[in-house]
Amino acid sequence: MTRLVQRLVWSVFVLWCVITGSFVVNFGLPGDPVRAIAGPQARPADLQAIREQMGLDQSLRVQYVLFLKRLVHTGPAHDAAADKAHRSCKTLGPLHFDLGMSYQQRRPVLTLLLEKLPATLLLAVAALLVQVSLGVATGTLAALHRGTFFDYGVIITVLLLISMPTFLLGIGLQYLFAYYLHWLPLDGDGKTFFEKLRHVALPAMTLGFFGAAYYTRIVRDEVLSQLNQDHVRTARAKGASLLRTTLVHVLRNVSLPLVTLVGLELGGLVGGAIVTEQLFRWPGLGRLSIDAVMERDGPVLMGTVLVASVAVVLANLLVDLSYSLLDPRTRR
Amino acid sequence: MPSLSRRLANWSALCRGPQMLFWLALSLAGCHPTVSNPLGVESDHHPGPPLRGGMLRIATSSDIRSLDSAVAFDETAAVLEQLVYAKLLDFSTAGDTFVPELAERWEASFDGLRYDFFLREDARFHDGNPVLARDVKRSLERTIHPDTPCPVKSFYERLVGYSDYVKRKAPHLEGIEVTGTYSLRFRLTEPDATLLSVLALPIAAPVCPSAGTTYDPAFSTHACGAGPFRLRQWDQGREVHFERFDGYYRPELPYLDGVTVSLVVPPFTQRLKFERGELDHFRDVSDLDAWLFRRSPAWAGRGGWEQPRSVFGIFLNTESVPFRNRELRRAVASAINRDELAALKPGSIQPASRIIPPGIPGHDPTPGQRFDYAAALEHMRSAGFPYSPATHQGGYPHELTLLAPSDGFGAQAGELFQQQLARIGIRIRIRALRWSAFLAESARRGQATLGIEGWGADYPDASDFFEPLLSSQSIADEDTSNRAFFSNSEFDRLLLEARRETDHQKRRELYRRAEQIFLDEAPWAVTHYVKKWEVWQPYLHEYSVHALLPQHVAFTWLDLPAKSRALALRHALPFSLTRVAGYGKLPGGS
Numbered sequence: 001m002t003r004l005v006q007r008l009v010w011s012v013f014v015l016w017c018v019i020t021g022s023f024v025v026n027f028g029l030p031g032d033p034v035r036a037i038a039g040p041q042a043r044p045a046d047l048q049a050i051r052e053q054m055g056l057d058q059s060l061r062v063q064y065v066l067f068l069k070r071l072v073h074t075g076p077a078h079d080a081a082a083d084k085a086h087r088s089c090k091t092l093g094p095l096h097f098d099l100g101m102s103y104q105q106r107r108p109v110l111t112l113l114l115e116k117l118p119a120t121l122l123l124a125v126a127a128l129l130v131q132v133s134l135g136v137a138t139g140t141l142a143a144l145h146r147g148t149f150f151d152y153g154v155i156i157t158v159l160l161l162i163s164m165p166t167f168l169l170g171i172g173l174q175y176l177f178a179y180y181l182h183w184l185p186l187d188g189d190g191k192t193f194f195e196k197l198r199h200v201a202l203p204a205m206t207l208g209f210f211g212a213a214y215y216t217r218i219v220r221d222e223v224l225s226q227l228n229q230d231h232v233r234t235a236r237a238k239g240a241s242l243l244r245t246t247l248v249h250v251l252r253n254v255s256l257p258l259v260t261l262v263g264l265e266l267g268g269l270v271g272g273a274i275v276t277e278q279l280f281r282w283p284g285l286g287r288l289s290i291d292a293v294m295e296r297d298g299p300v301l302m303g304t305v306l307v308a309s310v311a312v313v314l315a316n317l318l319v320d321l322s323y324s325l326l327d328p329r330t331r332r
Numbered sequence: 333m334p335s336l337s338r339r340l341a342n343w344s345a346l347c348r349g350p351q352m353l354f355w356l357a358l359s360l361a362g363c364h365p366t367v368s369n370p371l372g373v374e375s376d377h378h379p380g381p382p383l384r385g386g387m388l389r390i391a392t393s394s395d396i397r398s399l400d401s402a403v404a405f406d407e408t409a410a411v412l413e414q415l416v417y418a419k420l421l422d423f424s425t426a427g428d429t430f431v432p433e434l435a436e437r438w439e440a441s442f443d444g445l446r447y448d449f450f451l452r453e454d455a456r457f458h459d460g461n462p463v464l465a466r467d468v469k470r471s472l473e474r475t476i477h478p479d480t481p482c483p484v485k486s487f488y489e490r491l492v493g494y495s496d497y498v499k500r501k502a503p504h505l506e507g508i509e510v511t512g513t514y515s516l517r518f519r520l521t522e523p524d525a526t527l528l529s530v531l532a533l534p535i536a537a538p539v540c541p542s543a544g545t546t547y548d549p550a551f552s553t554h555a556c557g558a559g560p561f562r563l564r565q566w567d568q569g570r571e572v573h574f575e576r577f578d579g580y581y582r583p584e585l586p587y588l589d590g591v592t593v594s595l596v597v598p599p600f601t602q603r604l605k606f607e608r609g610e611l612d613h614f615r616d617v618s619d620l621d622a623w624l625f626r627r628s629p630a631w632a633g634r635g636g637w638e639q640p641r642s643v644f645g646i647f648l649n650t651e652s653v654p655f656r657n658r659e660l661r662r663a664v665a666s667a668i669n670r671d672e673l674a675a676l677k678p679g680s681i682q683p684a685s686r687i688i689p690p691g692i693p694g695h696d697p698t699p700g701q702r703f704d705y706a707a708a709l710e711h712m713r714s715a716g717f718p719y720s721p722a723t724h725q726g727g728y729p730h731e732l733t734l735l736a737p738s739d740g741f742g743a744q745a746g747e748l749f750q751q752q753l754a755r756i757g758i759r760i761r762i763r764a765l766r767w768s769a770f771l772a773e774s775a776r777r778g779q780a781t782l783g784i785e786g787w788g789a790d791y792p793d794a795s796d797f798f799e800p801l802l803s804s805q806s807i808a809d810e811d812t813s814n815r816a817f818f819s820n821s822e823f824d825r826l827l828l829e830a831r832r833e834t835d836h837q838k839r840r841e842l843y844r845r846a847e848q849i850f851l852d853e854a855p856w857a858v859t860h861y862v863k864k865w866e867v868w869q870p871y872l873h874e875y876s877v878h879a880l881l882p883q884h885v886a887f888t889w890l891d892l893p894a895k896s897r898a899l900a901l902r903h904a905l906p907f908s909l910t911r912v913a914g915y916g917k918l919p920g921g922s
Contacts, residue, residue: 032772035811039406040771040786042483043800044811049498050481104397105568106549115568171600179604186610187601188570188594281596283569291395296768 007320011313018309019302023067026298027060033296037103054103067302070098090114099306100299104291109303112288117307119189120284123207123277124269126200130208132262135215136254140246142216143223154216161213170206170279177202187281203280207273211265218261222254229253255326263319267312367624368607370634371902372871372894382873384587386890390883391594391602393616395569399555401534402475402547405483407788408595410534411883415574415591416458417537417557418581420449420468421528427639427792427879428693430528434463434538434558434581444523444834451514455581457540458562465516469508470545471538473497476505480547484790487530492519523832525839529791560586560886569595587889606867609899612890613868613875615883619680622865626679634868636877639691640682640861642788643797646734646749647774649781650855651817654728659715660758661854664782665701666708667756668857673748677741682861687797687850689861691879694794694843700851701858708756719757727757735774735783738764742784745859749784777809777817785815785856792880794843795831802855803827818855871895 034051035042042050051057055066075086075096088108089096099109142154161169178186190199226232227250235245270285277286289304291297392411398404401417420435432438435449455463476485478498488494493506509517518527530536540556555563558581561574575590597605599616606614617625625631648655648664655661670683682690686700712719712727719727736746746762753760760782765773774780790796800806804819823846830842850856866883868875871891878884 029769032768032811035771035775036768037481038483043486044806044808044813045486046483047811049478049485050483053479053481101549106398106403106552107568112568174601174604179608186604186608187597278596279598279601281570281594281598281601287569287596294766294768 004321007317011317014313015306015309019071019306020064022302022305023064024060026296026301027063029296033103033298036296067100070100072097099303102297102300104295104297104300109299112300113285113303113307116283116285116288119282120270120286122196122200123203123273123282123284124266126204127207127211127269127273128262128266130204131211131215131265132258134208134212136219136251136258138212139216139219140223140251143220143227144242144246146224154220158213158216161209162217164210166206166210166273166275167279169209170203170276173202173205174279187279189281189283199280200282203273203276203282206276206280207269215258215261218257219254222257223250226250226253252326256323259319259322259326263315264312267308267315270308270311270315367621367628367631369902370630371609371869371898372891373630373898375871375873375891375894378873378891378894382587382889383891384889385589386892388588388591388613388872388885388888388890389594389611390591390613390615390885391597391605391611392883393597393599393602395596396572398549398552399563399566399572400543400547400549400552401537401539401555401557402471402480402482404552405535405790407882410881412572412574412593413534413537414559414881414884415561415886416555416559416563417534417539418455418463418559419532419534419537420451421532423532423792423880425876425878425884427691430532434468438528440834444525444832445520447518447520447527448511449516449518451516452581453514455558456579457538457558458556458577458579459540459542460579461541463538463558464513465510467538467541468516469505469510470541471543472508472536473505474539474543474545474547475535477546482535484535487526487533487535487790490520490522490524490527492521494521523834525831525834526791526793526795529793529796533791561588561591564590571595585887587887591885606869609869609895609902612872613866613883613885615864615866617865617867619677622679622867625867626865631867634870636866638864638866638877638882639879640689640863641691641792641880642786642862643684643687643689643858644745644784644786644860644862645684645687645856645858646782647780647785647816647856648854649815649817650819650853652778652781654715654730654732655781657715658853659711660717660728661857663708663711663715663756664753664758665854665857666704666711667752667758668701668749668859669703669752670859671703672752673745673860676744676748679865680863681741682863684858684860686847687801687856687858688794688843688847689789692789692792692794692797694840696844696847700847701854705755712756712758717757721755724757728759731759731761732781733763734760735770735780736762736764737767737770737784739767741862742770746784749859774815775810775812777807777812780815783815786862789880794839795827798827798843798846798850799831802850816855818853820849820853823849823853869895871898 034047034056038047038050055063073096074094075089075091086096088101088110089098090110097110101107102109102112105112138154142151145151174186177184184201185199188199190196232245232249235249274286274290276282277284278290285304285307288300292300292304392408394408396404396408396412398409399412399416401413404413418434420433421430421438422433424431434451434455436452438447438449440447451463451465457463472488474480475482476488476494476497478500485498491505491507493502496502497505507519509519511517520527537557542556543551553566560577560580562577564573564575566572572593572595573590576586576588580586599618602611602614602616603621605611625635646664646668648661650656650661670685674681674683685702686696688695709719709721717726717728734746734749736742743762743764746764750760750762774783774785787797787801800813802814802816802818802823804824806812806814807817807819826842826846830839830846833839833842866877871894873889873891875885875888
């Protein structure tokens with residue numbers, strides 16, 4: 001329990017560092033957010049008026065203090081949207097969370113993030129499923145058939161997938177499955193659950209095939225090393241079948257590095273798969289964050305950074321906790 | 333309508349690369365790039381009157397930030413605003429005159445200080461309320477209100493009382509008087525020939541009474557005007573759906589049941605959707621695709637060039653060393669070979685010699701700045717930096733930094749300019765910056781010696797190019813739009829006189845004289861205009877490329893039976909038979 005509390009306190013500290021670092025970097029980036037808001041053709045007098053209106057004429061220190069004050073504060077425990085002073089807040093009883101208004105879209109950042117998060121999570125989970133299931137299956141089979149044509153075939157495919165840029169793989173899949181075969185939609189995210197499943201297939205495959213290549217490589221090496229271990233040989237000598245030995249004695253030990261990898265990958269995927277989301281018009285956080293960077297939309301950028309860091313921190317926390325379940329030695 | 337869309341540039345940069353790679357891969361595999369057959373070719377001979385019904389589907393590669401006419405001022409928003417809002421008056425399809433819209437007629441006083449507008453009495457807003465003169469006043473006051481982040485409210489600064497209103501010294505804009513239920517008067521502090529143009533912009537469109545008197549971001553998702561379509565649903569970042577407004581003042585229009593605009597669709601995906609019949613009109617056509625469609629006989633007559641409305645060039649900072657020296661500026665203007673530039677993107681880049689693009693009234697087709705190597709060397713000599721091409725000796729002794737936007741075509745063009753200027757002894761180093769950084773840095777006094785710049789028309793008038801880009805009134809320490817910091821009292825006087833002049837011919841002559849000063853002084857080396865190719869399916873009727881408004885689809889109609897037959901036939905055929913050749917050498921290839 002003490003360890004968990006320590007980890008949580010450490011996580012909050014990491015998040016504060018990330019937020020502060022991002023704030024400073026965003027402020028120091030070349031470029032003028034007001035220009036980005038108003039467009040290249042805005043007239044100088046109008047730009048100045050917008051700058052004052054949005055508080056962008058204030059110093060870094062003032063803007064940072066305001067940001068932190070607003071981030072978590074207390075306020076009326078009612079529908080915040082009706083209250084002009086709390087229009088960009090999300091409430092949890094008297095607790096208010098506020099990341100401000102998007103410069104570009106002029107909507108509360110938290111609303112934007114909450115709109116995009118489900119799509120991102122769906123894509124992240126679907127892509128992870130493809131990655132892990134494909135990676136574990138092919139990696140294990142390749143290890144079990146070491147030195148055969150199958151093994152060589154897997155190694156070559158893995159190398160190809162790892163070297164291929166994601167967008168090229170995505171365009172190829174889009175052309176084949178959507179345009180030529182008409183099996184799947186070209187892009188978008190659908191409305192009903194089943195439509196969403198159909199729409200997520202291509203982006204998940206794009207991310208999944210790419211990631212599965214890494215998993216295959218790691219699983220193959222790990223399985224090979226496990227197959228030479230004494231406990232595996234003993235199990236086989238005692239008459240356990242290859243399937244049972246692999247599932248119970250080999251893959252359980254392989255799962256430890258695998259879980260670490262999945263945790264890191266999940267954090268990264270929630271942060272946004274930028275190219276894939278752009279290509280398939282998947283309305284997730286990746287697209288939101290790249291737009292925020294391009295358009296100097298500071299509040300949205302801070303929001304996406306916050307979500308991505310929370311995802312990474314949480315995923316690592318879960319990975320740490322899962323170690324003790326998977327390997328009893330780590331409980332000591 | 334306005335502007336060089338930064339988002340579009342970003343998208344193009346992201347998506348053109350993959351597409352080129354993809355086609356390259358196909359080519360290496362022995363396949364020629366092709367385009368599909370047009371859908372519903374028999375619709376060319378459709379008998380009888382236009383058909384009503386159907387949802388038109390179009391797409392754009394960028395997103396929209398707002399549908400509130402008071403703040404949405406970019407090209408993508410303009411496509412959507414023309415569906416929702418009706419204005420007092422509109423630009424004609426050719427872009428050279430005005431046509432009445434909500435105003436039946438208007439009259440200007442002899443001194444040009446007063447404009448009376450008379451509204452039609454049958455126009456209604458989408459919420460059922462009639463469009464009254466007080467709504468026109470309320471809407472424009474809402475746009476100009478100090479709390480509204482409208483990027484171009486200063487377009488209306490010549491209205492009486494503008495300054496007091498934006499400084500909150502007056503509750504209303506004195507210069508707009510409601511003279512009757514359906515009539516109103518605009519009063520100006522001095523004559524302004526651009527008033528009608530800026531009233532024809534969506535930012536001046538009357539909005540429903542529910543929009544209130546001040547800006548509220550929530551109105552964006554409930555945009556309400558008096559246009560032919562009303563906003564049904566906006567799925568942020570995905571699609572915007574519009575449905576026919578049955579109370580539109582022209583009862584026979586629109587023909588369509590609705591319009592769906594898909595947002596942020598990469599150009600490559602747009603093309604696939606267009607070929608599959610999921611889009612009826614395709615505007616974000618890449619250079620390669622444009623070439624394929626243009627080359628295909630099956631697509632002849634089903635596409636067209638948009639008139640260039642933007643000008644690009646190199647601004648030369650006239651305040652700082654070395655471009656304080658006029659001869660050096662002239663040398664740069666003469667050293668740029670615009671034809672070489674156009675060869676980089678055949679078709680879509682048009683060599684430019686004057687600052688007013690061909691799509692804008694007042695464009696002079698006669699040559700202005702042009703490539704003349706001998707003259708460039710002579711100007712270098714007159715500037716005090718003679719250069720010998722034979723020995724490569726001489727020239728300007730220091731390396732200069734050229735600012736260029738890293739997105740899109742800027743950096744590529746910069747490399748060519750680097751080579752061309754080296755031939756006259758001017759060495760430049762390219763500093764490519766992201767768009768927002770480029771805008772900030774190039775607009776700050778004393779920062780940029782020279783840089784690549786583009787400017788798009790906000791409205792079709794020469795003043796919209798001369799004044800922001802070259803008038804000394806536009807010079808500021810920060811956020812200047814006159815990046816050349818060009819200041820010439822005679823030039824300023826001519827611009828002011830032209831703005832006050834309401835006689836068309838006299839204005840043209842004043843701008844001609846101003847342009848002559850521009851050519852002599854060369855604060856810019858004008859380089860190119862950019863054109864876009866659009867293509868549409870044969871079953872889409874009464875669409876023509878508007879001189880100013882992109883994707884002006886509001887009054888088109890669809891031959892849906894022809895489309896259905898064509899799609900059924902396509903699904904019955906093997907894939908290879910649905911293709912038509914875009915054969916031949918690749919553009920620019922030898």
